[in-house]
């Protein structure tokens with residue numbers, strides 16, 4: 187029986203021949219004080235892809251995204267955005283280069299209105315016409331936000347806040363969107379909606395790196411995925427491969443073996 | 444849609460806060476005047492000059508109210524400096540009172556340098572004062588930015604008490620530096636703002652008879668000037684914070700620094716600008732305060748600083764509208780206490796007890812509203 191998951195080196199070699207990746211992590215080590223949170227993470231996201239990073243609590247998913255956007259600095263390794271080394275850039279410069287991070291727990295500005303939250307997403311855009319165009323787009327994607335635009339962000343429901351967090355990142359028109367557990371705390375219907383939107387956005391060309399504990403949903407929308415355990419990538423492959431992998435099934439898909 | 448939206452925003456950013464400010468001023472004045480009058484009626488008796496207590500209160504009330512508003516606006520402007528910095532850094536910038544003091548000194552030195560003849564017409568003087576105010580703003584704003592850079596930024600990740608100690612150190616440093624410079628150059632460490640008859644002359648705004656009592660409302664030109672400049676600054680600040688891109692970024696940084704950075708906001712720069720704005724307001728206030736009181740010394744910032752800080756806490760620290768309200772309430776309380784305490788207590792407590800009285804009221808308010816008058820919003824900070 188052929189291996190369902192290719193060895194890491196093969197995938198990397200194959201990936202690098204396709205195109206210049208939007209995002210690449212090379213052997214990234216990140217520490218919190220003396221806690222070694224990422225122990226040599228390497229991953230690649232190609233243009234137009236949805237890549238998911240799945241793993242248990244404390245595996246290092248959030249830390250990976252925070253390392254990309256510059257909120258924590260890796261002690262070793264490199265982060266490349268379209269080939270450019272962004273390892274040591276502060277977060278606002280990483281954002282300016284086109285990384286839209288939807289953080290864990292949504293992190294809506296609670297006392298800014300919905301509209302102001304969205305405008306913060308377009309903070310680096312100076313042209314009012316362009317801001318209006320992007321707003322229109324976000325309101326088309328999430329009509330709910332249009333209705334709530336004058337309400338303080340902190341008064342939205344959890345699902346609405348997630349829409350706002352995604353909408354806010356969309357206002358950046360990022361080259362890549364980093365999403366940290368967008369399904370957390372949402373009712374199944376809303377999870378469907380959010381993932382539907384992600385799929386739609388991707389079909390319109392948005393590249394996505396999706397962190398999820400809900401591996402089932404994540405593997406439905408993703409093209410490829412990585413499995414992270416205690417700071418290390420332990421498996422990678424196409425979404426279909428991962429979904430069929432017995433280890434993944436046992437650990438992340440509710441044990442169907 | 445967008446035109447309408449812009450109008451709504453303009454209303455929220457400029458008109459609404461002004462209405463709010465007016466309503467709050469009026470309300471605090473009406474409440475405290477009513478209480479004073481009621482007390483006067485209850486304890487009515489003869490006081491000095493052949494007047495009854497009620498006569499005395501009725502005659503002096505408008506003047507006291509104006510004094511209260513004037514000092515209240517000054518407190519409000521200083522309080523904004525504390526509250527804005529607290530908003531973005533959760534730091535009590537104890538050096539703010541000295542930033543204010545330096546503004547007052549830069550102003551006095553400039554006006555003395557101009558060496559204007561005292562019989563200046565009022566128009567020219569207004570121009571000079573505006574110029575002096577701008578200069579005080581620039582000096583204090585830049586000073587505040589420098590302090591942030593040198594004394595606070597390196598301690599950004601230290602425990603909270605550490606920058607607080609640093610702030611106190613900066614306060615002493617500034618007091619002693621100004622004292623040393625003034626001492627060396629002038630052989631005295633206090634300075635007097637030049638006094639101009641045209642500014643001090645009381646203008647009669649209204650003269651009416653209430654219940655047989657002649658009531659005149661008079662204001663010196665300089666007081667009118669202070670009130671006008673304060674209102675312009677307070678509205679300008681409201682506009683800046685609530686309706687501009689910079690203001691939105693300041694509020695975003697105050698609510699969640701990391702997330703603001705993810706949106707592309709240079710957090711350090713926003714913090715710097717916050718110090719610049721707060722410092723500039725403090726400097727303007729220093730000049731206006733100096734013009735009002737005349738004589739200033741290197742320790743002149745301490746008392747107004749403590750009071751403005753109290754005003755910021757009273758309004759709900761971190762809350763900009765709250766700082767304005769807190770300043771007003773404190774100013775009005777203090778003016779009333781200063782004017783009436785002595786007469787009401789038959790001289791047992793003179794007007795020198797006004798601060799104790801005002802602070803006692805504040806403590807009572809804070810017992811019932813520990814987060815400050817408008818503070819509920821701060822309590823749930825992100």
Ligand SMILES: Nc1ncnc2c1ncn2[C@@H]1O[C@H](COP(=O)(O)OP(=O)(O)OP(=O)(O)O)[C@@H](O)[C@H]1O
Nearest residue numbers: 218221223241242243244245246247248249250399
């Ligand atoms: N600020 C921090 N200080 C110290 N240790 C931290 C910090 N943040 C995360 N860690 C540790 O780093 C490791 C990885 O955490 P991370 O938040 O990246 O996990 P995660 O995969 O996102 O988990 P979850 O699914 O629970 O969100 C954990 O062991 C965690 O305890």
Ligand SMILES: [Mg+2]
Nearest residue numbers: 247248249290
């Ligand atoms: Mg996480």
